[in-house]
Amino acid sequence: MPHRFSVIVAFGDCDEAGIVFYPTYFYWFDSAFQDLLRARGLSQRKLRARFGVRGTPIVEAGATFRAPATYDDPLQVEITLERWGDTSFRLGYRVTREQTVILDGFEVRVWAVSGSDGRLSTAPVPAEFKELIA
């Protein structure tokens, strides 16, 4: 960490004002996280097989938008591990276009397993996962 993920804004990512429709930034947050997993030899699929986890769903997310971006803009998404909780972890995201900060955001993800009733429950994040991601 930190990890960088690149994206070029597509025409279809933009709204009538010609700027990125904001939910798309959260899609890129998720894509950057999956890219980080990929860079560590992991994926949601491999997490399931290796750790028996059902997934890493989001319990909180947010962003502060500082400047607009438009199609053809090359963006960098920098992802930082901000905090390891017991059963969760917080990722920070900064999106930039060269020297311009487009937005700052975050995700809090939990380590989700199947509870005894089959429903999603949380469990401690394995030390091995923490080491792989760090």
Added chain:
Amino acid sequence: MPHRFSVIVAFGDCDEAGIVFYPTYFYWFDSAFQDLLRARGLSQRKLRARFGVRGTPIVEAGATFRAPATYDDPLQVEITLERWGDTSFRLGYRVTREQTVILDGFEVRVWAVSGSDGRLSTAPVPAEFKELIA
């Protein structure tokens, strides 16, 4: 206010875990806001024509996710005007499936006009708009 917007979760809104991919909730926040405008006889198009505003872009957004939702779930999005600022306003969103709260979130939007250099700038939210939305 408050205003309610209904949505049935589509298969395509869900990820491999069979639950709503979280950026989609922000798309529904925006859809609920546009639905509120529509209920008041407004739209982004009409705001431009009537108030000369270029749009109401988001400067901050966030959500706390409390329970998952899956396809075919009927959801209610309740939107509340939480605060009028000078050049901005904050909307609260609560998404429920019957008695279950799925998530709570918010958007801060600004009243965006064209600055003297042609770039987006903010301006005071017109009293007429506040009255129409209230």
Added chain:
Amino acid sequence: MPHRFSVIVAFGDCDEAGIVFYPTYFYWFDSAFQDLLRARGLSQRKLRARFGVRGTPIVEAGATFRAPATYDDPLQVEITLERWGDTSFRLGYRVTREQTVILDGFEVRVWAVSGSDGRLSTAPVPAEFKELIA
């Protein structure tokens, strides 16, 4: 059959030209199909449980776009069962805004099961499913 599905175009469905970004129409085709299943007491989930099918993936899809649509437009998607094949079926979609035809399209879906090697394979569409959908 036929079955009708209603949608109001959202701001976020439109591109810079202020008209629906065309991939969204295919998302609505799929949503209309899932809505048809729902109207018959079915879903992808229930198809798996009841018929052991892994899904009904698309092998062909297409559309001819006749008129643009913009946000706040109320659209009707009419879905028709055009042909039952042995292991597939073809659905026709007509999207209208009042008397205006926006587009005509189709999907060919297959009845997908797990082959002996675990990969997706096709199997005959059960007569019971055909009766439920008809």
Added chain:
Amino acid sequence: MPHRFSVIVAFGDCDEAGIVFYPTYFYWFDSAFQDLLRARGLSQRKLRARFGVRGTPIVEAGATFRAPATYDDPLQVEITLERWGDTSFRLGYRVTREQTVILDGFEVRVWAVSGSDGRLSTAPVPAEFKELIA
């Protein structure tokens, strides 16, 4: 021509079956076309400024899906100019993952200008544009 565009399938592009939700392929068709424009020093924005065109909307699109793709798959989208019409052009798309063909598709786009009544109309594709794209 042909032109190649690369994409890595994101987790959020996939449905419950863990495979790409098919409308996303059309989004990539559009992205590949915009990438071709970019490679030629063009964009929708520059087309408007240089040629007075309002856009290049799709009048027909389709695809035959040959194999599924899942997240983390690296895909290549090869775009070919299949035919110049008078007021339209047809683009072919082949999506592959290494030696596997995932799908073949196409788009027919028109050269759209503002008619005398302000509505979208078609006009001959300029020879200069054809030369730039070829």
